[in-house]
Amino acid sequence: NNFDGIVSWGSAIGSSVPVEELDKFHERFDGIPLVTIAHKLKNQPCVDFDAYSGMATLVRHFITEHKSTRIAFLRGPAFHHSANERFRAFVDVMKEHGVDVYASNLVSDSFGWSEGEIAMAQLYNERGLIPGRDFEVLIGSSDMMTFSAIRYLAKQGYKIPEDFKCGGFNDSSESRIIGTAFTTVHMPFRELGLTAVSMLKNLLTKGSSVHDVM
Numbered sequence: 001n002n003f004d005g006i007v008s009w010g011s012a013i014g015s016s017v018p019v020e021e022l023d024k025f026h027e028r029f030d031g032i033p034l035v036t037i038a039h040k041l042k043n044q045p046c047v048d049f050d051a052y053s054g055m056a057t058l059v060r061h062f063i064t065e066h067k068s069t070r071i072a073f074l075r076g077p078a079f080h081h082s083a084n085e086r087f088r089a090f091v092d093v094m095k096e097h098g099v100d101v102y103a104s105n106l107v108s109d110s111f112g113w114s115e116g117e118i119a120m121a122q123l124y125n126e127r128g129l130i131p132g133r134d135f136e137v138l139i140g141s142s143d144m145m146t147f148s149a150i151r152y153l154a155k156q157g158y159k160i161p162e163d164f165k166c167g168g169f170n171d172s173s174e175s176r177i178i179g180t181a182f183t184t185v186h187m188p189f190r191e192l193g194l195t196a197v198s199m200l201k202n203l204l205t206k207g208s209s210v211h212d213v214m
Contacts, residue, residue, distance in 0.1 A: 005033035005204050007196045019079050035200045035210075037192050038082060045203060045210045047195045051082040051169075054185040055089035058139065058167050061183065066165060068136040069099050071106065072129065074119040074149060076141030078110035086141050086169060106135055116140055116148030124156065131164035139167040143184055147174035150182075 006029055019039075026034070026041055040046045062068045073090050076083030087107075094101050101107050105127055108119040120138075123129045131138070131153060138153075140146030146168035150160060160166050166182035168174070195213055203210040 005035070005200045007035050007037065007193075007200050008039075009037045019081075033200060033203045035196045035203060037196050040081075040212070045199055045212055047192055047199060047213045049082075049188060049192060050214060051085040052089045055086040055169060056093050058169070058183065058185050059090055059093040062137045062139070062165065062167060063093070063097055066137070068165065069094070069097055070135045071099075071137040071139060072123055072135040073101065073107045074116055074123075074138070074140040074145045075108050075110045076145065077112055083110075083141050090139065105129070111145070113142050113144050114148070116142075116145030117152040119145060120149035120152045124153070131158045135164065137165045137167065141169060143168035143170045143172040143174040143182075146182060146184075147178065150178055 008026065008029075022039055023041065026036070026044075034041070034044050036044060036046045038046075038048050040048070059071065062071060071090075071094065073087070075087050078084070090107075091101050106123070106129065108122050111119040119140075129135060138146065138149060140149055146166050150166060153164075158164065160178075160180050160182065168182055168184040169187075171184045171186040199210050199213065
């Protein structure tokens with residue numbers, strides 16, 4: 001195919017494809033002007049979003065507004081840069097408020113974006129953590145993970161916000177289709193797309209002068 005240039009949403013935000021596979025996928029476009037969204041390629045411009053600040057704001061919201069420091073966290077894919085930034089923000093903000101998350105046993109292992117139920121089962125079944133008793137808030141690395149976890153806990157008889165509060169990330173449909181919408185971090189999807197297209201236009205006219213944008 002003949003392309004003047006390509007904008008690639010390489011990570012697809014919720015993708016569970018390993019970084020190596022994403023890099024290999026983009027190799028087919030070698031020599032074609034390319035701008036990626038949320039997945040940095042060597043020597044190619046990228047537009048990204050500040051996942052760290054987004055998650056940090058969410059965690060602080062629950063601590064300051066709801067006076068909650070017993071917060072359980074569902075980790076996203078270990079190979080996913082944005083998932084790691086979200087977890088890093090959670091660890092840092094909790095540390096600011098005197099909580100060592102590694103000692104609290106309230107953080108799940110890393111799971112895929114579609115495995116929120118499995119992550120929650122690990123905390124509930126394997127570790128015996130009870131909503132309301134062991135944690136007041138549950139935060140998922142994405143809305144999809146939080147939504148799946150809520151459904152899992154609903155089967156066990158727990159409800160939000162009566163038994164626990166919830167937070168997520170992406171501002172996707174999953175945050176609004178349950179009975180009580182949960183708090184989530186809005187993703188600037190439109191701005192990311194428009195910025196990437198603008199960067200591609202500049203790349204086509206100015207060449208290597210185009211730089212990464214956060």
